[in-house]
Amino acid sequence: DTEVTQTPKHLVMGMTNKKSLKCEQHMGHRAMYWYKQKAKKPPELMFVYSYEKLSINESVPSRFSPECPNSSLLNLHLHALQPEDSALYLCASSQSGQQETQYFGPGTRLLVL
Amino acid sequence: AQSVTQPDIHITVSEGASLELRCNYSYGATPYLFWYVQSPGQGLQLLLKYFSGDTLVQGIKGFEAEFKRSQSSFNLRKPSVHWSDAAEYFCAVASVGFQKLVFGTGTRLLVSP
Numbered sequence: 001d002t003e004v005t006q007t008p009k010h011l012v013m014g015m016t017n018k019k020s021l022k023c024e025q026h027m028g029h030r031a032m033y034w035y036k037q038k039a040k041k042p043p044e045l046m047f048v049y050s051y052e053k054l055s056i057n058e059s060v061p062s063r064f065s066p067e068c069p070n071s072s073l074l075n076l077h078l079h080a081l082q083p084e085d086s087a088l089y090l091c092a093s094s095q096s097g098q099q100e101t102q103y104f105g106p107g108t109r110l111l112v113l
Numbered sequence: 114a115q116s117v118t119q120p121d122i123h124i125t126v127s128e129g130a131s132l133e134l135r136c137n138y139s140y141g142a143t144p145y146l147f148w149y150v151q152s153p154g155q156g157l158q159l160l161l162k163y164f165s166g167d168t169l170v171q172g173i174k175g176f177e178a179e180f181k182r183s184q185s186s187f188n189l190r191k192p193s194v195h196w197s198d199a200a201e202y203f204c205a206v207a208s209v210g211f212q213k214l215v216f217g218t219g220t221r222l223l224v225s226p
Contacts, residue, residue: 004156031212042203042216043157056212090156094212101147102214104157 003027004105006091012111015081021108023074023091032074033102034066035090043090049074050096081112115140115206117217125223126194134189134220136204145207146187147214148178152200160202163187174198199224 004025013019023032031050035043048056049068063085065077074091088109092102116139126132138144145164149157161172168180178189187204204217 006156033212033214040219042219044216045213048212050212088154092157101159101162103159104149106156107154109154 004091004093004103006089006105006108008108009106010109010111012113013078013081014113015083017081018077018079020078021076021089021091021110023076023093023105024072025093025103025105026072027093027103028071028095029093029103030071030096031094032068033092033094034074034076035092035104037088037090037107039087047076078110081110083112086110086112115144115215117204117206117215119202119204119217119220121220122218123221123223125225127225128196129193132189132191132194132198132222134202134204134222136187136189136217137185138187138204138206139185140206146178146180147205147207148172148176148187148189149203149205149216150200151203151219157203160189194222194224196224196226198222 007022033048034046037043045058046060047066052068063080067075088107090107091105094100094102118137147162148160151157160176161170163170163180170178176191201219201221203219205214207214
């Protein structure tokens with residue numbers, strides 16, 4: 001089973017709201033990733049967690065706050081977002097984060113009003 | 114830094130015809146190469162990958178790709194396209210020792226009846 005699940009599928013939020021995106025995998029993978037994908041663009045890496053520790057932060061604004069409570073779960077906390085943050089947020093996982101295949105979830109489509 | 118170029122933004126192919134999507138990469142060492150497919154509003158599905166060994170790689174859904182080091186290319190091919198193949202196709206490269214996956218800009222495949 002190579003399934004990565006993400007909730008919610010869709011999210012609409014105001015610029016003053018606080019919300020969270022959730023990603024889960026049960027493949028025993030120890031690396032998890034957040035990507036942001038704008039319309040008609042490729043995914044762009046935001047964060048990488050390896051063995052539950054943040055290993056890469058691609059200079060993402062602090063209004064995005066990742067959290068990895070355990071090896072199966074990855075959250076992205078959102079606060080005071082801007083309309084330009086509207087995008088598809090994709091989660092991925094891989095075995096240990098060293099050039100293996102990344103498996104992607106279906107994404108959460110976020111609209112910031 | 115590594116990069117990926119997909120020179121074709123759109124390609125239209127008749128159903129049943131053959132397909133070739135182009136991908137060129139820039140990387141000093143041996144790259145790890147991937148092809149992903151994304152249907153509208155969905156996550157990314159891995160079609161195939163090249164790490165080492167045989168330069169002709171077979172993937173899912175009848176796709177194959179050939180790694181050509183001399184041309185820095187990793188083109189995706191399918192002998193007979195089906196209407197369900199209409200989607201966005203992304204080529205990606207991962208660098209040795211790093212967890213970052215860098216995507217090309219994507220090629221949108223349209224399949225005509």
